[in-house]
Amino acid sequence: MSTYAARTKEELKQELAQVQSHFDELKAKKLSLNMARGKPGKAQLDLVSDILTVLTDPAQCISDGIEARNYGELTGLPAAKRLFAEILGCKPEECFIGGNASLTLMYDTISKAYTHGLLHSEKPWSQLPKVKFLCPCPGYDRHFKITESFGAEMINIPMTATGPDMDLVEELIRDPEVKGMWCVPKYSNPDGIVYSAETVHRIASMKPAAPDFLLMWDNAYCIHEFDGDFVPFEDILTLCREAGNPDMVFEYASTSKITLPGAGVSVMAASVDNQKYMESLLTIQTISYDKVNQLRHVLYLKDKAHTLELMKKHAAIMLPKFKCVLRWLDSQIEPLGIASWQRPKGGYFVSVNTTPGLAKRTLALCKEAGVVMTGAGATFPYGKDPQDSNIRIAPSLPPVEELEQAMDVFCTCLKLAALEQKLA
Amino acid sequence: MSTYAARTKEELKQELAQVQSHFDELKAKKLSLNMARGKPGKAQLDLVSDILTVLTDPAQCISDGIEARNYGELTGLPAAKRLFAEILGCKPEECFIGGNASLTLMYDTISKAYTHGLLHSEKPWSQLPKVKFLCPCPGYDRHFKITESFGAEMINIPMTATGPDMDLVEELIRDPEVKGMWCVPKYSNPDGIVYSAETVHRIASMKPAAPDFLLMWDNAYCIHEFDGDFVPFEDILTLCREAGNPDMVFEYASTSKITLPGAGVSVMAASVDNQKYMESLLTIQTISYDKVNQLRHVLYLKDKAHTLELMKKHAAIMLPKFKCVLRWLDSQIEPLGIASWQRPKGGYFVSVNTTPGLAKRTLALCKEAGVVMTGAGATFPYGKDPQDSNIRIAPSLPPVEELEQAMDVFCTCLKLAALEQKLA
Numbered sequence: 001m002s003t004y005a006a007r008t009k010e011e012l013k014q015e016l017a018q019v020q021s022h023f024d025e026l027k028a029k030k031l032s033l034n035m036a037r038g039k040p041g042k043a044q045l046d047l048v049s050d051i052l053t054v055l056t057d058p059a060q061c062i063s064d065g066i067e068a069r070n071y072g073e074l075t076g077l078p079a080a081k082r083l084f085a086e087i088l089g090c091k092p093e094e095c096f097i098g099g100n101a102s103l104t105l106m107y108d109t110i111s112k113a114y115t116h117g118l119l120h121s122e123k124p125w126s127q128l129p130k131v132k133f134l135c136p137c138p139g140y141d142r143h144f145k146i147t148e149s150f151g152a153e154m155i156n157i158p159m160t161a162t163g164p165d166m167d168l169v170e171e172l173i174r175d176p177e178v179k180g181m182w183c184v185p186k187y188s189n190p191d192g193i194v195y196s197a198e199t200v201h202r203i204a205s206m207k208p209a210a211p212d213f214l215l216m217w218d219n220a221y222c223i224h225e226f227d228g229d230f231v232p233f234e235d236i237l238t239l240c241r242e243a244g245n246p247d248m249v250f251e252y253a254s255t256s257k258i259t260l261p262g263a264g265v266s267v268m269a270a271s272v273d274n275q276k277y278m279e280s281l282l283t284i285q286t287i288s289y290d291k292v293n294q295l296r297h298v299l300y301l302k303d304k305a306h307t308l309e310l311m312k313k314h315a316a317i318m319l320p321k322f323k324c325v326l327r328w329l330d331s332q333i334e335p336l337g338i339a340s341w342q343r344p345k346g347g348y349f350v351s352v353n354t355t356p357g358l359a360k361r362t363l364a365l366c367k368e369a370g371v372v373m374t375g376a377g378a379t380f381p382y383g384k385d386p387q388d389s390n391i392r393i394a395p396s397l398p399p400v401e402e403l404e405q406a407m408d409v410f411c412t413c414l415k416l417a418a419l420e421q422k423l424a
Numbered sequence: 425m426s427t428y429a430a431r432t433k434e435e436l437k438q439e440l441a442q443v444q445s446h447f448d449e450l451k452a453k454k455l456s457l458n459m460a461r462g463k464p465g466k467a468q469l470d471l472v473s474d475i476l477t478v479l480t481d482p483a484q485c486i487s488d489g490i491e492a493r494n495y496g497e498l499t500g501l502p503a504a505k506r507l508f509a510e511i512l513g514c515k516p517e518e519c520f521i522g523g524n525a526s527l528t529l530m531y532d533t534i535s536k537a538y539t540h541g542l543l544h545s546e547k548p549w550s551q552l553p554k555v556k557f558l559c560p561c562p563g564y565d566r567h568f569k570i571t572e573s574f575g576a577e578m579i580n581i582p583m584t585a586t587g588p589d590m591d592l593v594e595e596l597i598r599d600p601e602v603k604g605m606w607c608v609p610k611y612s613n614p615d616g617i618v619y620s621a622e623t624v625h626r627i628a629s630m631k632p633a634a635p636d637f638l639l640m641w642d643n644a645y646c647i648h649e650f651d652g653d654f655v656p657f658e659d660i661l662t663l664c665r666e667a668g669n670p671d672m673v674f675e676y677a678s679t680s681k682i683t684l685p686g687a688g689v690s691v692m693a694a695s696v697d698n699q700k701y702m703e704s705l706l707t708i709q710t711i712s713y714d715k716v717n718q719l720r721h722v723l724y725l726k727d728k729a730h731t732l733e734l735m736k737k738h739a740a741i742m743l744p745k746f747k748c749v750l751r752w753l754d755s756q757i758e759p760l761g762i763a764s765w766q767r768p769k770g771g772y773f774v775s776v777n778t779t780p781g782l783a784k785r786t787l788a789l790c791k792e793a794g795v796v797m798t799g800a801g802a803t804f805p806y807g808k809d810p811q812d813s814n815i816r817i818a819p820s821l822p823p824v825e826e827l828e829q830a831m832d833v834f835c836t837c838l839k840l841a842a843l844e845q846k847l848a
Contacts, residue, residue: 056477058469071463142708261495286525287686291687
């Protein structure tokens with residue numbers, strides 16, 4: 001099998017006929033499959049559903065002397081802070097335990113930067129003529145939607161094999177209008193890249209011109225290995241503090257992909273000074289988050305070691321799905337030279353980069369054949385992939401049998417898009 | 425017993441000696457009692473703790489075909505919408521089901537008015553030179569803190585026996601800078617006043633100059649009778665729609681004082697157009713709220729009739745506490761002519777109005793004797809009670825035995841403050 005680039009027009013036409021015919025067969029199956037979002041599958045939900053039974057007795061509801069059933073304790077249960085602090089490597093008093101979504105805590109942070117300003121802001125960002133935000137990409141669409149929603153000017157930062165292009169970052173942060181940066185340091189969404197130690201240290205040591213520069217450190221996949229052992233990571237709060245930037249970083253994590261998605265617990269870790277400041281704003285917004293659910297999580301997850309054991313069980317469900325995706329890509333696409341991809345060992349995605357100009361068409365064809373994927377361009381600010389090349393595959397939701405079909409569709413559509421382009 | 429006003433200086437001095445001596449006795453007991461917040465007591469928590477056991481089987485987690493354990497359904501489970509719609513008298517599609525706190529939904533609404541504008545806003549409020557907000561008072565401190573936090577100029581609206589002074593409201597809303605109004609229409613916090621039908625209709629029929637006038641309708645105590653049967657109320661969404669103001673109102677409620685406070689479910693009811701608009705903003709902020717907890721509430725509360733039965737059981741716990749408060753006030757304070765108070769049949773508070781100038785001093789004395797109350801002034805915008813007169817008693821948390829002691833302290837401190845003033 002030779003690459004498409006090496007084939008004659010006639011050979012490409014023959015291939016097109018074959019691929020088109022297979023596409024028509026697949027389309028005739030009227031499939032309805034979803035690889036759009038990093039949504040855990042039913043087996044993962046069932047794996048953790050014992051969490052529904054760990055807290056049933058009112059007598060269990062006192063935690064460190066606090067009645068979890070009543071109002072109060074804005075910053076969360078101490079036991080939940082200890083659990084997250086152990087997992088993240090920071091201190092319990094640096095943890096603010098939120099509701100079911102770390103995304104909401106991230107939104108709140110950005111929103112408060114705009115409405116009230118951050119700890120070191122001269123004024124609320126809503127009163128500034130311009131706010132710029134650094135967006136390593138491909139990245140997480142929901143991050144970019146937040147900064148877009150507030151009107152920030154988002155600047156693309158290319159991702160390298162070791163994380164964001166730090167030479168560029170260090171140059172751009174000399175502009176005081178550059179107010180922050182999105183990061184997913186471990187198993188980045190969608191590339192699955194783990195930032196190198198050097199990158200992490202360079203980030204922690206940045207000297208931005210903006211006194212209120214906001215490092216949004218979304219550690220969404222901090223313990224989410226699906227292939228191999230847990231990979232330790234350095235505590236970003238410590239690194240920032242040691243580099244003289246104690247208040248620069250806000251770190252986020254949640255149990256959304258550890259226990260039940262959407263019924264989990266989130267955490268925002270930051271310096272004690274940041275916590276005090278945010279507490280003064282968050283106390284206006286809520287009396288307290290759901291401490292019963294926090295306690296449920298403490299009882300269910302127990303500690304880091306026990307949580308890592310649970311993650312091994314998630315991994316056993318996830319790994320075959322990623323193997324399936326890679327097997328299809330390796331066997332069907334690799335020989336054709338029309339795309340490349342990452343081979344992550346954790347996280348929720350496989351990031352595929354096609355020959356420029358193929359992503360949108362590929363995904364339109366997938367949709368035609370009943371396979372929903374993350375929209376083309378979604379991994380870039382404003383939904384605009386300058387190369388029209390990046391496609392995020394999210395294999396967690398479908399069972400492997402369905403995934404086989406979905407990947408058949410995906411590979412067929414990618415080939416079809418490539419052939420259409422060649423023959424146009 | 426004659427009023428203090430009718431007594432001679434000598435008589436007042438004798439009374440002071442007696443009251444002071446009793447105060448010293450109480451102080452010597454080193455009490456630690458809390459009547460500060462509308463926090464349910466332990467008996468109420470125990471009453472509803474079966475909610476911890478209603479949802480333990482994964483098989484129960486499919487609701488209207490939706491998997492409650494996974495991500496999705498930003499606006500909430502249909503079953504939860506039906507439950508709240510029945511209670512509020514609106515339509516299920518007018519209900520947005522949130523997380524554990526209606527306060528957060530209120531904050532989000534105001535916050536989005538400032539950052540993005542409301543459906544009919546010409547621009548975000550943060551871009552306006554001035555925003556004014558009408559605050560019927562005494563009112564709920566957490567409402568006022570939200571608008572204060574965003575820098576709105578709050579205007580006091582006196583409460584009458586039938587609700588806010590509508591003559592004044594109707595005059596003030598002719599100013600286009602007046603952007604909204606806080607209301608607690610049933611068992612208002614703290615007065616326990618139920619707005620009359622006439623007041624509610626006048627509110628729904630307002631013709632504010634601001635096209636994006638925001639009626640914040642916090643129906644926190646919509647089914648919270650503790651004395652007598654459920655008092656029906658008209659659906660404010662219908663009334664506003666019929667008056668040509670379909671998008672003027674956002675209504676809020678929660679189960680915080682129906683099931684477990686802080687681990688409940690909240691609702692924001694508004695026109696379908698408002699829902700669509702808010703959904704376009706809220707989807708940036710979260711994927712979905714905790715549907716497992718929503719489902720837990722649906723299974724536990726079932727429907728309006730069953731929920732009202734539960735409220736009767738809460739009432740049985742609450743009524744003796746309110747009777748205790750009123751017994752102390754009636755016997756100890758009424759004959760002295762130094763305060764008046766409301767006699768609510770629902771809600772969580774007794775609102776006491778002292779002779780002007782006594783509230784702060786009374787509460788300082790209470791604190792000295794180990795009884796924490798809501799801070800003086802808290803029931804007014806900016807924490808400034810122009811008369812220094814209103815005191816909110818929140819009798820729900822302490823058991824009756826403790827409440828007897830706390831009311832002894834309160835009455836003693838109020839007398840002491842009054843005598844100090846008379847003799848100064």
